[in-house]
Amino acid sequence: MLRFIVRRMVQLIGVVLVLSLLLFFWLRSLPGGPINALLGDRATPEQQEQLEQLLGLDQPLYVQYLRYMGRALQGEFGSSSSVIPGTDAFDVFLSRFPATIELAFFSVTLAIITAIPLGYFAARRRGRAVDNISIVASLVGIAVPVFFLAFLLKYYFSVKLGWLPVSGRQANLGCTRVTNFFILDGLLTREFDCSVSAVKHLILPSIALASIPFAVVFRITRASVLDVLHEDYVRTAEAKGLTARVIRGRHVLRNAMLPVLTIVGLQVGALLAGAVLTETVFSFPGIGEALALSFSARDYAVLQILILMSAVVFVVVNLVVDILYAVVDPRVRTS
Amino acid sequence: MAYSSTRPVADRDRPLLSVEDLTVTFGRQGEEPFRAVDGVSFTVRPGQTVGLVGESGCGKSVTSLAIMGLLPKRGNTVGGRVDFEGTDLLSLGDAELRNRRGKDLAMVFQDPLSSLNPVVPVGLQVTEVLERHRGMSRKAAMPVAADLLSRVGIPDPNRRVKDYPHQMSGGMRQRALVAIALACAPRLLIADEPTTALDVTIQAQILALLKELVEETGTALIMITHDLGVVAGLCDEVNVLYGGRIVERGPRHPIFREPRHPYTNGLLDSIPRLDTVGERLTPIPGSVADNLPWDHACAFAPRCSQPVEICTQTTPDLVTNGDRALRCHNPVEVPR
Numbered sequence: 001m002l003r004f005i006v007r008r009m010v011q012l013i014g015v016v017l018v019l020s021l022l023l024f025f026w027l028r029s030l031p032g033g034p035i036n037a038l039l040g041d042r043a044t045p046e047q048q049e050q051l052e053q054l055l056g057l058d059q060p061l062y063v064q065y066l067r068y069m070g071r072a073l074q075g076e077f078g079s080s081s082s083v084i085p086g087t088d089a090f091d092v093f094l095s096r097f098p099a100t101i102e103l104a105f106f107s108v109t110l111a112i113i114t115a116i117p118l119g120y121f122a123a124r125r126r127g128r129a130v131d132n133i134s135i136v137a138s139l140v141g142i143a144v145p146v147f148f149l150a151f152l153l154k155y156y157f158s159v160k161l162g163w164l165p166v167s168g169r170q171a172n173l174g175c176t177r178v179t180n181f182f183i184l185d186g187l188l189t190r191e192f193d194c195s196v197s198a199v200k201h202l203i204l205p206s207i208a209l210a211s212i213p214f215a216v217v218f219r220i221t222r223a224s225v226l227d228v229l230h231e232d233y234v235r236t237a238e239a240k241g242l243t244a245r246v247i248r249g250r251h252v253l254r255n256a257m258l259p260v261l262t263i264v265g266l267q268v269g270a271l272l273a274g275a276v277l278t279e280t281v282f283s284f285p286g287i288g289e290a291l292a293l294s295f296s297a298r299d300y301a302v303l304q305i306l307i308l309m310s311a312v313v314f315v316v317v318n319l320v321v322d323i324l325y326a327v328v329d330p331r332v333r334t335s
Numbered sequence: 336m337a338y339s340s341t342r343p344v345a346d347r348d349r350p351l352l353s354v355e356d357l358t359v360t361f362g363r364q365g366e367e368p369f370r371a372v373d374g375v376s377f378t379v380r381p382g383q384t385v386g387l388v389g390e391s392g393c394g395k396s397v398t399s400l401a402i403m404g405l406l407p408k409r410g411n412t413v414g415g416r417v418d419f420e421g422t423d424l425l426s427l428g429d430a431e432l433r434n435r436r437g438k439d440l441a442m443v444f445q446d447p448l449s450s451l452n453p454v455v456p457v458g459l460q461v462t463e464v465l466e467r468h469r470g471m472s473r474k475a476a477m478p479v480a481a482d483l484l485s486r487v488g489i490p491d492p493n494r495r496v497k498d499y500p501h502q503m504s505g506g507m508r509q510r511a512l513v514a515i516a517l518a519c520a521p522r523l524l525i526a527d528e529p530t531t532a533l534d535v536t537i538q539a540q541i542l543a544l545l546k547e548l549v550e551e552t553g554t555a556l557i558m559i560t561h562d563l564g565v566v567a568g569l570c571d572e573v574n575v576l577y578g579g580r581i582v583e584r585g586p587r588h589p590i591f592r593e594p595r596h597p598y599t600n601g602l603l604d605s606i607p608r609l610d611t612v613g614e615r616l617t618p619i620p621g622s623v624a625d626n627l628p629w630d631h632a633c634a635f636a637p638r639c640s641q642p643v644e645i646c647t648q649t650t651p652d653l654v655t656n657g658d659r660a661l662r663c664h665n666p667v668e669v670p671r
Contacts, residue, residue: 330453
């Protein structure tokens, strides 16, 4: 098992290196650039040249890349040009990361705790009302664009009904920061109103972001449970006279969860894409919003680190899923 | 010892299980209903081994699932009576039936490769029956499970209880399934083609094991098979099914020596014999798809070797004569 983890970690380094190279050249081949973004359209060619020299952008690309990598090894990832001007890009990432973790955690949890039970019951009551309604709901979840759902939720629950905050991550309560995980901070410092405010700010973005993972996990759970219900070992379990609860948990769900686990891992990757839209709509200061901002401003340094770290998170999450898979499925463990 | 039954020996002549006029009809809305089991009656006495024999689709598996209450909840109707020690199993609710399944009556299925849960250790799959019906803790049940595994001939049972099904061979898994079925010393065991998916040498081992355990524990056995060789080695009484009805019944030796129904005769003719050189096998022509409806004919008539006119006009009745019964207008006369 340890060997397996180490091997995956080495693979991760390879992924990061290749991706950094691709990103570096790809970003710089895009029209526009930091010079335009920083100086605006009215800058004179002399001013532009001056800034290019200052930032080292007049050098050939491979020189820029090697320089970048050299600094990166020393922990310098370049200064942000516009998201938080002058700050090191990695610090920008660190300041934004906890917000997205909170959001992603809430969304995934929400999706899982609703989709798995619903998927199970829909499969058990195949073709009846519960099943049909859930299938329609999951279709809506996939078909409605995330940003549109986000706008709808915001409009009804924040603007019209005024139940929940419109935007941001927390009300301005002068909360003490410890870890930058706002809910956790509130609990640690016993400023519970801070935690409550953070949770309130998370509800609508989480629902918007959970819509697609919910739909996908629901579908997979339902299909998987339907498959497992017809398995011979479920009939054996019934023939043993086991209680419905044991059959459901040990014999049906434990087997049906295997494909669901894989899908959840992949959905976490898709979540980052959804986070760009959701965070932008709710002005939620996380990675997604920072990605959108840095992209429009061609903030190369920030953009690079955000995309690279997203890739790292994706690989790590899938490593965790693979480990969990081995825990749940003995056939993977022993082969 | 898990196997030594402390029950008083039941009255050997009073049936343990009495199936009366069992019918199972499959059919969804807008479909022609299909009668898979059509008025089947037979009895099993304590300690007796009864065979249900027939080709695929004759209703033998459906009969066993109906007795166990394991048919799908929707899409079928079950009629008749399944009397087990004075209780009609068909009238029991789900909870009462669950209390009996695995304890009083148990079942071994056809395919050992898919009949064990792949993600649960084999030991736990044995102990869960003991936990459920004997109220044992898992810790107390584990040595009993190991003992059961050793009784069915699995070597090194203390290590094997921790194994997962994929770490065992097919024969080993079927042994484990037999151990699970016999864990609570049931009075009736139904074995639904328990050897079909196994190698010939393993088949013989499993059959010998079943025979031994059944004799040792006094468990009654319903053996469901298409293989008359299995019947010859194991069963006290044989019921031959065709098209959802019993067409012939009798004790093992008389049935083999002088089958009266052309179908039974055909089944015997289609078994290869090693003691006759150059003999050609005689298959039964056609398939169950050619069946006539029982309500105004003999279903077997289109495939029969000696049909007469009445066979396609009138339903033959099951006529009992001593310990044999026959449903045929024109039985085989010549003793083999």
